[in-house]
Amino acid sequence: xxxxxxxxxxxxxxxxxxxxxxxxxxxxxxxxxxxxxxxxxxxxxxxxxxxxxxxxxxxxxxxxxxxxxxxxxxxxxxxxxxxxxxxxxxxxxxxxxxxxxxxxxxxxxxxxxxxxxxxxxxxxxxxxxxxxxxxxxxxxxxxxxxxxxxxxxxxxxxxxxxxxxxxxxxxxxxxxxxxxxxxxxxxxxxxxxxxxxxxxxxxxxxxxxxxxxxxxxxxxxxxxxxxxxxxxxxxxxxxxxxxxxxxxxxxxxxxxxxxxxxxxxxxxxxxxxxxxxxxxxxxxxxxxxxxxxxxxxxxxxxxxxxxxxxxxxxxxx
Amino acid sequence: xxxxxxxxxxxxxxxxxxxxxxxxxxxxxxxxxxxxxxxxxxxxxxxxxxxxxxxxxxxxxxxxxxxxxxxxxxxxxxxxxxxxxxxxxxxxxxxxxxxxxxxxxxxxxxxxxxxxxxxxxxxxxxxxxxxxxxxxxxxxxxxxxxxxxxxxxxxxxxxxxxxxxxxxxxxxxxxxxxxxxxxxxxxxxxxxxxxxxxxxxxxxxxxxxxxxxxxxxxxxxxxxxxxxxxxxxxxxxxxxxxxxxxxxxxxxxxxxxxxxxxxxxxxxxxxxxxxxxxxxxxxxxxxxxx
Numbered sequence: 001x002x003x004x005x006x007x008x009x010x011x012x013x014x015x016x017x018x019x020x021x022x023x024x025x026x027x028x029x030x031x032x033x034x035x036x037x038x039x040x041x042x043x044x045x046x047x048x049x050x051x052x053x054x055x056x057x058x059x060x061x062x063x064x065x066x067x068x069x070x071x072x073x074x075x076x077x078x079x080x081x082x083x084x085x086x087x088x089x090x091x092x093x094x095x096x097x098x099x100x101x102x103x104x105x106x107x108x109x110x111x112x113x114x115x116x117x118x119x120x121x122x123x124x125x126x127x128x129x130x131x132x133x134x135x136x137x138x139x140x141x142x143x144x145x146x147x148x149x150x151x152x153x154x155x156x157x158x159x160x161x162x163x164x165x166x167x168x169x170x171x172x173x174x175x176x177x178x179x180x181x182x183x184x185x186x187x188x189x190x191x192x193x194x195x196x197x198x199x200x201x202x203x204x205x206x207x208x209x210x211x212x213x214x215x216x217x218x219x220x221x222x223x224x225x226x227x228x229x230x231x232x233x234x235x236x237x238x239x240x241x242x243x244x245x246x247x248x249x250x251x252x253x254x255x256x257x258x259x260x261x262x263x264x265x266x267x268x269x270x271x272x273x274x275x276x277x278x279x280x281x282x283x284x285x286x287x288x289x290x291x292x293x294x295x296x297x298x299x300x301x302x303x304x305x306x307x308x309x310x311x312x313x314x315x316x317x
Numbered sequence: 318x319x320x321x322x323x324x325x326x327x328x329x330x331x332x333x334x335x336x337x338x339x340x341x342x343x344x345x346x347x348x349x350x351x352x353x354x355x356x357x358x359x360x361x362x363x364x365x366x367x368x369x370x371x372x373x374x375x376x377x378x379x380x381x382x383x384x385x386x387x388x389x390x391x392x393x394x395x396x397x398x399x400x401x402x403x404x405x406x407x408x409x410x411x412x413x414x415x416x417x418x419x420x421x422x423x424x425x426x427x428x429x430x431x432x433x434x435x436x437x438x439x440x441x442x443x444x445x446x447x448x449x450x451x452x453x454x455x456x457x458x459x460x461x462x463x464x465x466x467x468x469x470x471x472x473x474x475x476x477x478x479x480x481x482x483x484x485x486x487x488x489x490x491x492x493x494x495x496x497x498x499x500x501x502x503x504x505x506x507x508x509x510x511x512x513x514x515x516x517x518x519x520x521x522x523x524x525x526x527x528x529x530x531x532x533x534x535x536x537x538x539x540x541x542x543x544x545x546x547x548x549x550x551x552x553x554x555x556x557x558x559x560x561x562x563x564x565x566x567x568x569x570x571x572x573x574x575x576x577x578x579x580x581x582x583x584x585x586x587x588x589x590x591x592x593x594x595x596x597x598x599x600x601x602x603x604x605x606x607x
Contacts, residue, residue, distance in 0.1 A: 296417075
């Protein structure tokens with residue numbers, strides 16, 4: 001049984017990967033970019049699933065990690081010449097990781113709703129700092145920069161176009177998924193899930209729950225930062241809006257729509273949300289959030305498991 | 318650095334005035350949380366809708382006081398309807414689902430307001446245009462009226478909870494939901510009423526605050542965050558704690574904005590929040606839990 005499950009999983013994974021990789025050849029330019037964007041938002045949502053789905057902590061502060069990824073990448077791309085993609089990733093991860101450590105240290109002392117509100121308020125602190133520190137961050141106008149080249153020093157260098165960017169993002173997201181899946185199935189991931197199920201008991205067994213929570217927030221923050229770097233590279237600009245808590249709210253919506261605790265669910269949720277956005281924008285222009293919000297509320301009430309909730313046990317086996 | 322004494326006194330008055338409005342917003346939020354375990358993300362939007370309904374009624378009738386009462390009642394009714402449709406099915410589920418639902422509501426209401434009223438800020442004409450002299454400033458009387466009215470509304474709520482028959486129902490539900498239900502209190506309707514009261518208080522503060530700044534669709538965002546900070550610092554679910562924390566925070570921000578921009582002054586309240594969470598996570602203004 002176990003072998004059959006493994007085979008089906010990897011075949012399914014390979015098929016989805018090949019389909020996504022082939023997509024830029026089939027889709028028109030606009031939709032190819034759209035797909036890349038879905039993958040980036042999906043990575044952000046997947047990173048927050050570590051907290052929501054596996055540790056049972058709803059973070060409303062992922063915009064801070066994501067935003068620091070964006071601004072970290074921007075710093076590297078603006079300050080260092082020639083612009084290097086890998087340096088941007090390193091800066092983004094360091095920025096997001098540092099913020100995640102700071103937020104985690106304070107917010108993991110609290111539970112449930114208090115954790116959610118605390119992360120929300122922390123993300124707003126970073127929003128205010130970025131918004132008002134005009135000299136460094138460009139304030140409301142944000143920062144613009146040039147895309148780095150996809151290069152391995154001494155081997156090759158090529159500028160990003162729609163296709164190569166899509167493949168690069170796809171590779172990062174796929175690797176992140178495999179890594180996160182491995183982590184959630186590791187002993188560390190098991191402890192996180194036992195914190196979700198019964199925190200008091202986990203503590204009684206002897207696990208230092210606080211340290212595990214801090215590690216979980218940092219892990220989640222690092223992947224959110226990675227999503228931020230990818231977004232910075234795709235959009236070539238950084239704006240304080242990315243750090244505003246609405247971004248965090250959307251991340252939570254992606255999770256709930258797709259199904260928490262599945263890792264792929266959040267990506268599906270992001271795709272679903274962005275598609276709804278596209279469709280309703282045609283009819284409601286910028287007021288698309290009215291129908292999308294109503295659909296979201298209905299899903300919370302009637303479909304709390306999300307789109308992929310039915311496959312949750314299977315995906316985590 | 319010389320400390321400008323007159324400026325500090327002016328900012329004290331300003332801080333108390335904003336503090337009272339913030340207390341009005343936050344006490345609705347803390348009431349809803351304390352009784353229903355619902356963190357109402359849509360509270361800022363109810364505040365904003367109250368202000369907009371105030372604008373509409375004021376244009377129709379020309380009376381600020383009619384606008385205040387009608388807008389409050391309309392938003393209270395809307396709150397009751399929202400509670401019945403979206404929150405009642407979630408009773409007994411994880412409290413976190415209520416955060417998600419109210420977040421959804423806030424998105425819908427905010428975009429509805431943008432759609433209905435447009436992006437241009439509206440203005441509410443203040444009912445009193447009188448001024449009195451405060452050092453070198455002509456201080457508007459209306460600001461003091463706001464503070465007093467907010468205090469009166471919060472005081473009325475407190476009296477109602479303490480002595481009113483239905484207020485006692487509400488407190489009974491807060492202490493023990495199952496027992497209250499066993500004694501014949503219609504708990505689901507108590508929840509609806511509490512949400513309506515909280516929504517009405519948000520709306521009233523929206524109308525009262527409207528004349529000081531323009532009314533626009535995003536005004537709720539700013540207030541909901543400050544109200545959350547107040548509620549956490551004051552101790553979740555504690556009415557007196559929220560009022561004290563609201564005034565405390567507003568005073569600190571008012572003093573800070575003597576030296577830095579108002580946007581940066583907001584960081585002061587964030588710092589207070591962090592310190593509170595570090596040293597007294599149950600809240601600054603509540604008795605130490607046993």
